Amino acid sequence: MNDAETIRYHAARDGRPAELDLLDQTKLPGTLTRLVCTDIDQTHDAIRRLVVRGAPAIGIAAAYGVTLTPVDLSPSADLTEAKNRYRQSIDHLATSRPTAVNLFWALDRMRALVDQSVGSVTDLRDQLVTEAIRIHDEDRQMCRSIGANGAPLLARCRRVMTHCNAGSLATSMWGTALAPMYHLHEAGQTLEVFADETRPLLQGARLTAWELHQAGIPVTVCTDSMSGSLMREGKVDAVIVGADRIAANGDVANKIGTYPLAVLARYHKIPFYVAAPTNTFDAELDSGDGIPIEQRSADEVSYPCGTNAPRQTPEGVPVVNPAFDVTPAELVTALVTEKGVISAPNTEKVLSHLRA
Numbered sequence: 001m002n003d004a005e006t007i008r009y010h011a012a013r014d015g016r017p018a019e020l021d022l023l024d025q026t027k028l029p030g031t032l033t034r035l036v037c038t039d040i041d042q043t044h045d046a047i048r049r050l051v052v053r054g055a056p057a058i059g060i061a062a063a064y065g066v067t068l069t070p071v072d073l074s075p076s077a078d079l080t081e082a083k084n085r086y087r088q089s090i091d092h093l094a095t096s097r098p099t100a101v102n103l104f105w106a107l108d109r110m111r112a113l114v115d116q117s118v119g120s121v122t123d124l125r126d127q128l129v130t131e132a133i134r135i136h137d138e139d140r141q142m143c144r145s146i147g148a149n150g151a152p153l154l155a156r157c158r159r160v161m162t163h164c165n166a167g168s169l170a171t172s173m174w175g176t177a178l179a180p181m182y183h184l185h186e187a188g189q190t191l192e193v194f195a196d197e198t199r200p201l202l203q204g205a206r207l208t209a210w211e212l213h214q215a216g217i218p219v220t221v222c223t224d225s226m227s228g229s230l231m232r233e234g235k236v237d238a239v240i241v242g243a244d245r246i247a248a249n250g251d252v253a254n255k256i257g258t259y260p261l262a263v264l265a266r267y268h269k270i271p272f273y274v275a276a277p278t279n280t281f282d283a284e285l286d287s288g289d290g291i292p293i294e295q296r297s298a299d300e301v302s303y304p305c306g307t308n309a310p311r312q313t314p315e316g317v318p319v320v321n322p323a324f325d326v327t328p329a330e331l332v333t334a335l336v337t338e339k340g341v342i343s344a345p346n347t348e349k350v351l352s353h354l355r356a
């Protein structure tokens with residue numbers, strides 16, 4: 001079994017409880033360690049602390065998390081009580097992080113099963129396990145489709161830049177932004193990649209660089225502040241990033257630092273692509289103005305090497321730490337989904353794509 005697999009699940013068996021088995025991404029790249037969750041609070045904490053992270057992976061983990069709810073499975077078990085327990089778990093997991101819409105998309109699928117179930121509690125539990133596994137399996141196919149759809153956009157590139165981590169570690173496999181790179185690599189065309197370090201949590205330096213290096217794809221870490229100069233020096237042929245929520249008009253919420261990257265790409269006439277499955281789109285939102293932006297602890301900025309290391313900001317000086325920013329659709333050359341490519345996205349094109 002691949003010890004670097006982002007998410008594994010072990011259904012309850014032989015008296016052992018179900019287990020959500022996560023690669024602990026807070027420990028990468030230094031150590032490969034796994035965190036096993038057996039209840040809702042542990043799952044909530046794992047999502048909150050970015051043990052598991054990335055919009056699709058958060059949704060998959062939350063779906064599996066719901067199945068960890070302790071319910072009476074005896075023949076006389078009360079279905080209504082079990083349903084209420086599952087609903088409480090779903091509501092709690094929905095508070096773990098606010099921006100990635102995949103979390104709520106996945107939880108809504110689990111909630112629908114709870115609402116419509118009429119069999120025994122064991123039947124409901126089994127249906128929820130099956131649905132979580134289905135969500136996981138669907139994501140594998142979505143990543144491969146995004147890889148195939150995005151590959152032609154990068155096929156004429158030599159060097160591409162990406163921000164944060166939208167790869168295997170953020171999904172079931174391959175990722176979204178990194179999926180076209182893996183697709184091309186499998187086809188014998190290997191791109192060179194610049195991975196933006198992505199302060200403050202360094203998902204680019206710690207995670208993207210790690211997974212691409214493991215895969216044999218040449219990757220160079222650059223600080224976020226180097227991106228513009230690399231573009232100006234003609235060293236970047238395209239930029240491709242992931243997303244956490246995309247509004248109906250094509251505005252994109254993604255890791256903080258994405259917006260300035262898009263502005264730089266436009267200034268340097270470099271294509272700027274966003275890769276995401278259609279379950280990352282929020283068609284209820286007319287624009288990115290309505291996307292909730294997670295505000296995280298100032299300590300993530302003040303203690304970049306952890307709170308056991310010296311702080312890097314003066315005591316008493318305020319620190320802001322929004323985890324995401326919004327890139328206007330006008331700066332997006334194309335959106336890449338499992339269904340295809342939306343060039344120069346706007347509301348009409350996005351909604352038509354989602355309906356197709």
Ligand SMILES: CSC[C@H]1O[C@H](OP(=O)(O)O)[C@H](O)[C@@H]1O
Nearest residue numbers: 053054055164166170242254255
């Ligand atoms: C494939 S979605 C990846 C997306 O999620 C990341 O955020 P976080 O690391 O805070 O979960 C980042 O925005 C990536 O683009």
